[in-house]
Amino acid sequence: MATPETLAVQPDEFRRTFESLHTELSRVIVGQHDVIERLLVAFFAGGHVLLEGVPGLGKTLLAKSFANTLGLPFRRIQCTPDLMPADIIGTELVVDRDGRKTFEFSPGPIFTHILLTDEINRATPKTQSALLEAMAEYQVSVSGKTYRLDEPFFVIATQNPIEMEGVYSLPEAQLDRFLFRVFVSPPSADELGHILRQTTIADVPTAKQMLPTETARTWILQARRLIREVLVAKPVEDYVVQLVSATQTHGPSANHAAQRWLRYGAGPRGAQALLMGAKVLALVRDRVNVSFEDVDQVLEAALNHRIILSFEAEADRRTAHEILDELITPIRTAR
Numbered sequence: 001m002a003t004p005e006t007l008a009v010q011p012d013e014f015r016r017t018f019e020s021l022h023t024e025l026s027r028v029i030v031g032q033h034d035v036i037e038r039l040l041v042a043f044f045a046g047g048h049v050l051l052e053g054v055p056g057l058g059k060t061l062l063a064k065s066f067a068n069t070l071g072l073p074f075r076r077i078q079c080t081p082d083l084m085p086a087d088i089i090g091t092e093l094v095v096d097r098d099g100r101k102t103f104e105f106s107p108g109p110i111f112t113h114i115l116l117t118d119e120i121n122r123a124t125p126k127t128q129s130a131l132l133e134a135m136a137e138y139q140v141s142v143s144g145k146t147y148r149l150d151e152p153f154f155v156i157a158t159q160n161p162i163e164m165e166g167v168y169s170l171p172e173a174q175l176d177r178f179l180f181r182v183f184v185s186p187p188s189a190d191e192l193g194h195i196l197r198q199t200t201i202a203d204v205p206t207a208k209q210m211l212p213t214e215t216a217r218t219w220i221l222q223a224r225r226l227i228r229e230v231l232v233a234k235p236v237e238d239y240v241v242q243l244v245s246a247t248q249t250h251g252p253s254a255n256h257a258a259q260r261w262l263r264y265g266a267g268p269r270g271a272q273a274l275l276m277g278a279k280v281l282a283l284v285r286d287r288v289n290v291s292f293e294d295v296d297q298v299l300e301a302a303l304n305h306r307i308i309l310s311f312e313a314e315a316d317r318r319t320a321h322e323i324l325d326e327l328i329t330p331i332r333t334a335r
Contacts, residue, residue, distance in 0.1 A: 009226050011283055014044075014226060014283050017211070018280075018284050020210055021210055022036055022040060024207055024210055025039075025062070025069060029062050030187065030191050030194045030195045030198065032062070035051070035182050039066060039156070039182065040280075041180070042301075043066075043152070044227055045179060045224075045273075045276035046179075047273060047276065048135055048154060049180050049181075050120075050170075050175070050180070050181040051182055052158075052159050052160075053184030057185075059118075060076075060118055062156075063156040065207035066114065066156070067113075067116075068209060069207045069209060069211075070209075070216055071213045073114065074113070074114040074115075075114075076109070076116040077117045078119070079121075080122055081122060081123070083124075084127060085126065085129075086108065087108060087127075088110050089140045090105060090108035090140075090142065090147075091106060092143055105142060105145070105147065110140060111150075112153075113150065113217070115153070117155060117156070117157040117158070118158050119159060119160060120158065121167040122168070123168070125171060129171070132177060134149060134153070138153050155178075157178070172264070176267070178305065180273065180302060181301060181305035226283070227279050228276075230279040230289065230290060231289040231290070236278075239335065240271050240275055240278075240295060243331060244266050246327045246328055246331060247266045247303065248265040249262050249263065249265050257323075261310055261326075262323065263308045264308040266307055273302035273303075274298060274299060274302045274303070275295075277294075278290045278291075278294035278298055281294040282294050299324070300321065304324065
């Protein structure tokens, strides 16, 4: 059996593998290059991703293709209002063992490596919260017992815009568990034509496995360790702190714009998401140290779901993107 030491991942190897995964996914998913990159970045950074967009944009196909390229076990949960927490986590069943009835845990679909929770905001808040412990601590608790999840454990959740009927807004604690929230935009006219040509033929392309099955899990865990070893200079670290602090609405350092437009700002998980995402991008860009530009490229995906807009912002139809841009522009300018 291969050991972690024999599979130690080098920066060049990681970059090449990342690019090959991106290329293979782009062959199946037309036009969503930035979405694919954010998905890969979040996975190797050890986080989870929330994909948001109207139905029919290929979010589910992207998740399934992503699992195929990695060669990891994949399960899908279709969220509906009648879905219960036990349908995700599992439950204890009464079984007959040699004439004696005992309780035996029957694992739910959450016991996998890649979990797609499709249309997560169609599930009730009680069911949504069933994912909290698993996403944060890689374990679930049932009837006082704790069951560990095998790593890597990666949740890809899709949701429809909250303006649509029959959806429940994700609570702030749930949103904060996602490293990135990524918006999936409709295709351009050229991309739509490409999609039609690609999906209405006899042989529809499917994603090929890019990592060997027998070593995929170990390789991924080693790659995640490598990413944590990427260097971060003090000025870049200070830059991340300044960006997150600019969203704070309480305390002596809170600025007027944040107090006006936000109810709550990003917390420590937001800073961690920025830095971990930037570390992955640094390796992809063939560097072993994080740059300011790496941080800027993941800022929107890392923070847009971690700021809670004020009533005034909602009344004025301000977006999280606009407010973030207003808050961080002075910091970028002074850099």
